[in-house]
Structures are given as C-alpha cells and as structure tokens.
Amino acid sequence: MASSATKISPIDELRQLLTSTLRITVNDGRIFLGSFIGTDQPMNILLADTEEYRIDSLEAGQNDREPTPGRFIGQVLVPWKIIRKIEVQETAQPQPRTRAQPNYDEYVI
Numbered sequence: 001m002a003s004s005a006t007k008i009s010p011i012d013e014l015r016q017l018l019t020s021t022l023r024i025t026v027n028d029g030r031i032f033l034g035s036f037i038g039t040d041q042p043m044n045i046l047l048a049d050t051e052e053y054r055i056d057s058l059e060a061g062q063n064d065r066e067p068t069p070g071r072f073i074g075q076v077l078v079p080w081k082i083i084r085k086i087e088v089q090e091t092a093q094p095q096p097r098t099r100a101q102p103n104y105d106e107y108v109i
Contacts, residue, residue: 014039021089022047026082029055033089034076045078045086052076 008016017036024032024045034050051070 017088023087023089024078024083025055025085025087026078027084028082031055032073032076032078033070037075040077043080045080045083046075047078048075050074050076 018038020036022032022034022036022045024047026032031053032047032050033053034047036045037048038046040046050073052073053070
C-alpha cells in the first residue's frame, strides 16, 4: 500500500510546470507556444511570451501553401473549453560550465 506522502497533488504537479514552455493545440487549428505562468479558477491556461501558429492550412490538405509563420502575441489566456492538447516542451539539460584557468607560469617575476 502506497503512503499518501509519496502522492503528488494535482496543484503541486501544476506548480512544477510553472515557467515551463507549453505547446497548446486548440480546436480551430492554432498552436500557442509560451511560458506557463498560471491558471484561473475554471482552469484556463495563462501563457506569457507566447507565439501563435496556424496549422489549419496543413490539415485541410492545402499543401501548395506555405505554413503560416508564427506571430508574437505576448500574454494570452487560453480557455480550457477549446484546448485539444497540451504538451510540455522538453528543455535541454544545462551543461556544467567550466571556467578557464589562467596560466600563471607566464607571469614570472
């Protein structure tokens, strides 16, 4: 039997996602890519530094058209009722930075 101390509450799971980059696909063929900064009471998703992309031309079979480039829209509240899919973008693990060591042998007095 698992103890209740090891279970993570849904609120804590959301807190772990704060500042993560989310990719939200909505019903009308748009994708919002932005930094997750919170939700409101009905669970609408609030994103900052968001870009909007349209994918409807690709789904409609209009392969002769170029995909529409994204446009910056800043902060956006995405209603939960129109959300089709939410994905967390993978973030690269930061590489440990090494500091170059000076060669003090050159400075002989």
